[in-house]
Amino acid sequence: MNIIVCIKQIINSIINQESNNKRYGLNPFDEYALEESLKVKDMLKAKIIVITMGTPDAEFILRYSISKGVDEAILLTDNAFKGSDTLATAYTLFKAIKLINNYNLILCGKQSPNGNTGFVGPELAEMLNIPHITCVKRIKSINNTVVIVDRLLDIGSEVLESKLPVLLTITKGDNISRLVSVKGRILARKASIKIWDMKFLNMESNRTGSLGSNTHISKKDENNKQKNKEIFTGNASSIAVKIVDKLLENKII
């Protein structure tokens, strides 16, 4: 069984107040995806490859994955990848997976907190011409031909069986991340990370990065402006009079 897990680095702005450093970390949904892949490896003979497209410092999340039990890690990095929208991201991952060319199962996170689209997984599946299932809480069972999963729906939940290969996007289930062993830590330090650039992937520059993107961000605002906030304090019955005035004013009642 060959499993590929796509992971993404995110910036936690839990800023260290002294150094003002941004902290890099792994998308929490990818942490769940990683754990699901490791659970499969616990059950049967499997090889797990993680790939990420990102800046060179994304090496950190790759080594972290190896410390948890992943076998191989690939970093897709090139200045030309910068500014990729979801389709350009998916296409770059697709080219890398085509090179690996040997997979039964692909796992992605359900979404990632900064772009928050959740599009990359289904897009990648379409490019690879394999089925996909989003919002999977757990892999219930798997063999060399089929996988059975629990997936969330807006209206409830469902147990689905899919033929392999399939791409799953993983959400939180009981996939709490395992602890790193001492051996894992050593392996992670020693592991060699494959680094692939655009040329290696044999890509046209108009299919990745901002050049290869069909969507363009033109303006970004952070909206923290306080609406005319009002504070009510004091005696309960006088508060009630004032707030009911507001309810009427806003045609709420």
Place this chain on the structure above:
Amino acid sequence: MNNFLKEIWVYAEQHYGKIDKVVYELLNKSRKLANKLNMPLVTILLGHKIRKKAKQLIIRGADKVYVLDDVICNDFKDDVYANILLKLIKSKKPELLLFGSTLIGKSIAPRIAANIEAGIISNCVAFKLNYSSKTNFEKISFITTNKYEGKKEITTVTISKNKLKIVVVKPDTLIDRVLQNRTGNIIDIKLKDNEIVSKIKSLNIKIKQQTEMSSNIIVSGGRGLGNEKGFILIKQLAKAIGGTIGASKPPVDLKWISNNFLIGKHNIVSPKVYIACGISGQMKHMEGVNINNDTIIIAINKDPHCKIMEIATYAIVGDLYKIIPEIIKEIMFRRTNKINNVYKK
């Protein structure tokens, strides 16, 4: 893909014959856009035993409804739905295609986008037209929102020329507006035998009890209620105001109220008015409340410094057990005295 059909398409999501509320909001929003651009508004309805629902789409703004009523669409399957839509889209080439930001919309829209190399936008809340170009899409931009680490970001996104535009629209108002005297065409589409086959099989499906939290006014209770009796008060306030109830996680964990009322990431609500009683407003809870510029948040809390008080439109500082009964009393008082004529039932 060039030479697009000048039509706006809306995917009419349904679950076992029931049209999702987000579709009505989408129709309401896109009807206005269609009028401005002078283009037909078309909806696609896939399902089983759903043909009679097509009328519901027409009276809410659709000019044309494509219906596929087929047993293969009974259960939602990502690959089946995406492939059927793809066939239709490829044969007609509409320029703008809208999906609701539901689990289903977010699963099939990107799949379609990848196949036809469209531009795809997520978390859209509004369309912006440049009026000098009223008759084409070139100058349309999309306002999107995203919450990142508790902060709301608003981003304007555009799509390259000559690309089909797929936009996944976030439900916010859940406005359901029925229009007067509307007519439209219903066009049946049929599949050939074995035209669509799925690699996915449903083994078992559990449908959760529908909660009535899609209401415009939600009164929620949190740990600050102190015990399960607190929800009696919450229900009374909801009844007086004409809303429904909700809860944060502690009351659910403590079994004061059923899990169906939990508001959070897995149960996102979009009320116009959110009344949080004894809720501190932590991120895990607020992830479940879609807030836009018009949302009114009323917080009743003892602690003037907790998070919910920071974001509240009206922050009421005090003991909820003293304040809520007074508010209910005051509402009743105004009703019976008709002091104010503005109120509507």
